[in-house]
Amino acid sequence: MRDSGDERFRCAVSGSQGSAGSPSVKYLTLVLAAALCSACAQLPDEVLPQQSGEIVWRRDAAADAVAARRIDEALAAGVDVERAAQIALLASPDLQAQFETLGIARADYLSAASAPNPVIDWQRRALADGGGATVDWGLTTQLIDLLTLPARRRAAAIELDGARLEAALAVQHLAIEARERHLRALTAARIAELRRQHADLGRLAFEVAGRYRDAGNLKMLDFEQERTSFLHAQQTADDAALEALNARFELARLMGVLEREAPVKLLGAVPALPQGDPPVAASEAEALRARLDVQAARRRVEASVARLGTARATRIVPQLEGGAVRETDASGERSRGPALALELPLFDARTAEVAARHAESRLAMRRAEALALDVRLEVRSAQAALANARRRAELWTKEVVPARAKIVDGTSREFFFMLRGPFDPMHARQEALEAEIESVAALRDYWLARLQLARASGDLSLARFAPAVAETSK
Amino acid sequence: MTDRDTLSRRQLLLAAGVAGAAGGAGAATDTGPARAPSSSRAPLVTLNGRSLPFKMKGGVKEFHLIAEEIEHEFAPGTRIKAWGYNGSTPGPTIEAIEGDRVRIFVTNKLPEHTTVHWHGILLPNGMDGVGGLNQPQIAPGETYVYEFTLRESGTRMYHPHADEMVQVAMGMMGLIIIHPRVDPHPVQRDFAILLHNWAVHPGTYRPDPSVMTDFNLWTMNGKVFPMIDPMVVRTGQRVRIRIGNLSMHEHPMHLHGAHFKVVGTDAGRIPESAQWPMTTSLVPVGGTVDIEFTASLPGDWAFHCHKSHHTMNAMGHEIPNPLGVKQRDLDPQISKHLPGYFSMGEHGMAEHQVHTDMSFHDTPENTLPMAMGKGPYGNLEMGGMMTILKVRDRLQSYADPGFYEAPAGTRARRVSQDPNFKP
Ligand SMILES: [Cu+2]
Numbered sequence: 001m002r003d004s005g006d007e008r009f010r011c012a013v014s015g016s017q018g019s020a021g022s023p024s025v026k027y028l029t030l031v032l033a034a035a036l037c038s039a040c041a042q043l044p045d046e047v048l049p050q051q052s053g054e055i056v057w058r059r060d061a062a063a064d065a066v067a068a069r070r071i072d073e074a075l076a077a078g079v080d081v082e083r084a085a086q087i088a089l090l091a092s093p094d095l096q097a098q099f100e101t102l103g104i105a106r107a108d109y110l111s112a113a114s115a116p117n118p119v120i121d122w123q124r125r126a127l128a129d130g131g132g133a134t135v136d137w138g139l140t141t142q143l144i145d146l147l148t149l150p151a152r153r154r155a156a157a158i159e160l161d162g163a164r165l166e167a168a169l170a171v172q173h174l175a176i177e178a179r180e181r182h183l184r185a186l187t188a189a190r191i192a193e194l195r196r197q198h199a200d201l202g203r204l205a206f207e208v209a210g211r212y213r214d215a216g217n218l219k220m221l222d223f224e225q226e227r228t229s230f231l232h233a234q235q236t237a238d239d240a241a242l243e244a245l246n247a248r249f250e251l252a253r254l255m256g257v258l259e260r261e262a263p264v265k266l267l268g269a270v271p272a273l274p275q276g277d278p279p280v281a282a283s284e285a286e287a288l289r290a291r292l293d294v295q296a297a298r299r300r301v302e303a304s305v306a307r308l309g310t311a312r313a314t315r316i317v318p319q320l321e322g323g324a325v326r327e328t329d330a331s332g333e334r335s336r337g338p339a340l341a342l343e344l345p346l347f348d349a350r351t352a353e354v355a356a357r358h359a360e361s362r363l364a365m366r367r368a369e370a371l372a373l374d375v376r377l378e379v380r381s382a383q384a385a386l387a388n389a390r391r392r393a394e395l396w397t398k399e400v401v402p403a404r405a406k407i408v409d410g411t412s413r414e415f416f417f418m419l420r421g422p423f424d425p426m427h428a429r430q431e432a433l434e435a436e437i438e439s440v441a442a443l444r445d446y447w448l449a450r451l452q453l454a455r456a457s458g459d460l461s462l463a464r465f466a467p468a469v470a471e472t473s474k
Numbered sequence: 475m476t477d478r479d480t481l482s483r484r485q486l487l488l489a490a491g492v493a494g495a496a497g498g499a500g501a502a503t504d505t506g507p508a509r510a511p512s513s514s515r516a517p518l519v520t521l522n523g524r525s526l527p528f529k530m531k532g533g534v535k536e537f538h539l540i541a542e543e544i545e546h547e548f549a550p551g552t553r554i555k556a557w558g559y560n561g562s563t564p565g566p567t568i569e570a571i572e573g574d575r576v577r578i579f580v581t582n583k584l585p586e587h588t589t590v591h592w593h594g595i596l597l598p599n600g601m602d603g604v605g606g607l608n609q610p611q612i613a614p615g616e617t618y619v620y621e622f623t624l625r626e627s628g629t630r631m632y633h634p635h636a637d638e639m640v641q642v643a644m645g646m647m648g649l650i651i652i653h654p655r656v657d658p659h660p661v662q663r664d665f666a667i668l669l670h671n672w673a674v675h676p677g678t679y680r681p682d683p684s685v686m687t688d689f690n691l692w693t694m695n696g697k698v699f700p701m702i703d704p705m706v707v708r709t710g711q712r713v714r715i716r717i718g719n720l721s722m723h724e725h726p727m728h729l730h731g732a733h734f735k736v737v738g739t740d741a742g743r744i745p746e747s748a749q750w751p752m753t754t755s756l757v758p759v760g761g762t763v764d765i766e767f768t769a770s771l772p773g774d775w776a777f778h779c780h781k782s783h784h785t786m787n788a789m790g791h792e793i794p795n796p797l798g799v800k801q802r803d804l805d806p807q808i809s810k811h812l813p814g815y816f817s818m819g820e821h822g823m824a825e826h827q828v829h830t831d832m833s834f835h836d837t838p839e840n841t842l843p844m845a846m847g848k849g850p851y852g853n854l855e856m857g858g859m860m861t862i863l864k865v866r867d868r869l870q871s872y873a874d875p876g877f878y879e880a881p882a883g884t885r886a887r888r889v890s891q892d893p894n895f896k897p
């Protein structure tokens with residue numbers, strides 16, 4: 001993979017290779033895992049496990065067609081969480097747009113890294129009496145620009161590195177967001193299903209109430225109570241179905257396949273609560289090392305420092321034009337020799353320019369510092385959110401749901417002994433379903449918090465879901 | 475009296491189920507319950523119970539009651555923490571003879587103070603046992619002694635008169651039977667029953683003393699049908715049933731197969747001129763009723779409280795009435811959400827016992843089916859205050875003889891299955 005060099009997206013996004021990358025690369029593909037590994041070398045292999053997803057910078061119709069075929073295949077197979085990320089990486093126009101900014105950065109780099117163009121100077125001066133003319137030829141170039149070319153090239157390369165890091169970051173974020181959208185769609189679908197069961201129980205309780213009413217054994221008050229409970233449950237179920245539909249649309253939009261007619265076929269189940277959470281200690285420091293935007297900001301600081309160096313170096317001699325001139329005078333006699341034009345920094349000593357570069361580098365530094373604070377904040381609040389989400393998920397999944405199941409069982413037993421009426425076990429089951437809905441939402445929130453932490457810490461291993469939770473309502 | 479009537483004491487104990495139920499603190503002493511001065515007096519049978527042993531000390535009968543927390547079982551499937559005496563509720567029956575001087579030690583092993591009131595006995599005021607009024611309460615760990623002379627014969631009771639609401643609800647009670655020195659109205663079978671009600675919410679293990687009227691278990695001597703011993707009698711015998719009531723409800727006790735007279739209360743024998751034949755007698759709260767009759771008809775005769783909810787066990791009383799409600803067709807749909815769900819009671823509640831007997835469903839915690847009991851012809855569909863008077867022409871012992879076999883032509887029989895049958 002590495003030997004195929006700049007054909008690989010890895011090189012285009014990595015920036016740590018020192019290679020400027022080939023501007024002629026049109027089509028960069030890479031196995032996703034490898035891409036992210038080299039993009040941020042400290043990420044473990046399980047960043048996005050096993051499943052290889054291609055990242056394609058589609059720059060022509062042929063590339064689009066190839067990608068479209070793969071997207072069709074993936075959609076037809078059904079979309080689990082891994083495939084959601086793969087499809088997004090292939091199909092998302094947002095990611096393609098990000099890649100195009102990489103193209104612009106590369107163009108900027110090319111222009112900055114080129115040697116100054118030579119200037120040809122031609123003059124013809126005719127004598128007043130018409131007796132011949134003087135012709136001057138000159139070939140000069142900006143010597144200072146030529147001299148500072150290596151320095152400027154270095155700065156531009158660093159800038160390009162930053163752009164590559166940003167592209168890699170976009171890949172990371174897209175992979176995380178695909179997981180998030182998939183999780184939301186999946187949990188919304190599960191909640192809609194539980195709501196449907198809830199409403200179905202409401203309907204049955206209402207029907208049973210109707211039978212009691214028909215037999216003359218239930219007063220209007222109790223009958224209407226069952227009716228309103230049912231209607232409320234039905235409306236709530238409809239709302240949940242709408243939410244599930246929207247969540248699926250949002251997933252399709254994120255993956256970039258919303259225009260397709262077939263609805264996204266969701267696969268998978270709500271992931272269970274994992275054994276433990278990532279350790280809190282040192283995670284901020286790790287985030288500051290791992291996060292690609294932090295690395296990009298660091299590149300920007302380096303580039304601005306390099307540009308400041310150039311500005312300082314050219315302060316004494318801001319402009320130096322050198323070259324050769326040849327003169328042919330009216331008599332046809334030729335003379336030649338070197339030419340030099342020197343700017344004397346008498347009035348404009350480039351102090352403004354140097355000050356501006358100074359300010360630029362300080363700006364880049366302050367922005368990097370500010371970003372570091374944001375990173376710390378994001379990691380801390382994500383850690384806190386995760387801890388809270390775990391407590392909540394444990395409460396619902398380990399305590400409330402089992403307790404509700406016990407209540408359903410006990411109520412059913414008491415109904416069997418005619419200690420309770422028929423509505424009690426049905427209502428108890430409805431309350432158990434409410435608890436299951438809360439537990440699904442709590443698990444979703446846990447994994448959302450974990451994705452938030454993955455984003456905040458730049459540690460994609462946190463975005464890997466645990467195996468599905470066993471569904472209690474069967 | 476025929477020789478067959480004088481069964482051995484051991485047989486009697488077995489017949490009364492005493493051998494199995496004994497084991498309280500008082501059971502180990504060497505002397506038995508009061509013996510009749512003449513062999514003609516029938517031994518007292520406390521259904522599912524026993525009599526408290528005593529010792530003679532200087533012409534005084536000494537008894538020892540221990541008030542304590544106990545484990546009690548109404549029937550297999552319900553166990554509670556109750557309070558009682560000498561290991562049981564009701565406590566053992568105290569038997570004595572008119573004119574006896576009795577000394578009764580009362581040791582309190584309860585977590586709160588108690589007293590014993592000797593219900594219906596005329597005695598010195600300081601022995602009457604109303605805590606705070608007649609004596610200081612007996613603190614936990616303390617022993618008090620009561621001593622008095624029994625001036626009258628008849629059926630009496632004992633129970634605390636200290637925190638009575640709680641202690642009676644928890645099961646603290648017992649019977650006192652004072653035999654006449656010479657019984658002018660001898661019987662061959664003499665049974666003693668103490669009625670009680672309990673508020674044991676299904677799934678709990680301790681009676682709820684705050685319940686005032688909504689009791690859910692109705693017992694004779696702490697048991698529910700079919701765990702209540704039958705009363706086994708030979709045809710032609712004179713039978714006495716002594717019924718005390720320390721529950722919070724009156725019970726119209728009804729006997730099949732005989733006409734009886736109420737011959738006594740907790741205040742003694744009723745003059746013959748004031749007795750009249752009956753089949754049902756209301757046993758008042760805090761009172762006793764002695765009935766006597768001749769068992770002239772052989773067979774299995776129900777003896778029960780006529781409040782039909784009192785011959786049932788715990789059930790919901792505020793559930794929607796399922797009678798006549800057509801809902802079976804919804805069961806398959808509902809069982810998708812609640813496995814094993816099935817509706818009950820459309821045609822009546824008799825099917826309920828079929829379901830519970832067959833264990834169609836898991837049973838709830840610590841409660842009994844509302845109806846139990848099996849007879850030779852099917853389910854008895856009762857619980858609570860019900861037992862059977864078993865009258866037989868021949869008996870080897872007073873052990874349960876099994877169910878009566880009606881002679882040919884003396885049992886109701888089916889003659890048609892056509893609903894439009896016209897005789
Ligand atoms: Cu009754």
